[in-house]
Amino acid sequence: MISLLPLPGLPEIKPGDDLAGLIAAACQSAEIPLVDGDVLVVTQKIVSKAENRLVPIDPTVGHKPLVEQESVRILRRRGDLIISETKHGFVCANAGIDLSNVAEGQAALLPVDSDRSARRIQAALEHKHGVKVAVIVSDTFGRPWRRGVTDVAIGSAGLRPVVDLRGTNDALGRELQVTEVAVVDEIAAAAELVMGKAEAIPVAIVRGVDPSWFGEGNVHEDLVRRPDEDLFR
């Protein structure tokens, strides 16, 4: 069994805030203290705010120049929508730039290195608060072919992002086909189910994840598909 626990009570996050400390305090207040083996899912928005990735938007030109500045390759344009590959290798709308839940006239860029952001939160929780958790930084992306957005992992620490079950026998003893499961994306999606969009719950605790998924790895190296192995770029 896995439990998805929304974490209430976090204050509005400001540049320079100690996210790990605020999260640990909110967990205490909410009487859901973190335990070893928990996975903490933290939305990009508060990571970007804590890391002061807020930039002003020039009202005369809008956010488009920012999108182009944050992109290394434009894949598609339609009206105001730009689908591009960001500097980090993510393919998403508007280079992941966030205009909601930030002050008017501002935008939140993606963290410079969201795996590092996850590692920092993880390390602080371990060394200052004595708890060994994994951390995922999540963001909300659209996808081709299917309507609606889902949350995915843009950074992680302490988990193997893709768990390779190839070669494991299936229930009939036959070797399984490709089943490299992107567990960090599934955990990010699961966490979103308890966050809500308008209720300002930017952190969820995922408790009960298979211990064998814990280990080395990060989103940038293990989950982002290289252009040369990608059929849709």
Added chain:
Amino acid sequence: MISLLPLPGLPEIKPGDDLAGLIAAACQSAEIPLVDGDVLVVTQKIVSKAENRLVPIDPTVGHKPLVEQESVRILRRRGDLIISETKHGFVCANAGIDLSNVAEGQAALLPVDSDRSARRIQAALEHKHGVKVAVIVSDTFGRPWRRGVTDVAIGSAGLRPVVDLRGTNDALGRELQVTEVAVVDEIAAAAELVMGKAEAIPVAIVRGVDPSWFGEGNVHEDLVRRPDEDLFR
């Protein structure tokens, strides 16, 4: 809080089996009786087996002719891999044809109409077993740009597949940008976290889902993007 509960104890599914009855019995045996408001996630594989979507594979030509027969449009080919649009409008590898966990020399095609499959299970649970649940039929798809597979919904009953939060105010009182969340895909992904691939857990119960997400809708009409609104086809 949401709980993800794997359902153990289902027998090997055979053509003609009453899935709703077997699931209700397994819930009783496992002492996790279904309650109103649960979401039941059922993998495509056992739905296809119960609906006798098993077909023989001609060993001289392999599964490729089947893939072409089940496709309406081929998007990409690389080696043995075909990415195509199925008759149902899904874009996925090998037309969703499943070679694992079926007998040697056989393949499992997708259900003819997996929304109908979900509705049947839902209706049987309501009328024969007295419990009002929603049902998702899930399958494992790859995706462009990111490595690894994740589970998505290929059929649903009793849920609004995409929950539209556009126009809801964000925490700062500003109108939110696009946030049509594909909740059935997120629930399918969440359920996969407790299913495992090799342990033959083909059903999970997702308990605690926001009651406002229950309602009319299905994957085919609400989640599958039409070719004319799609930038990647």
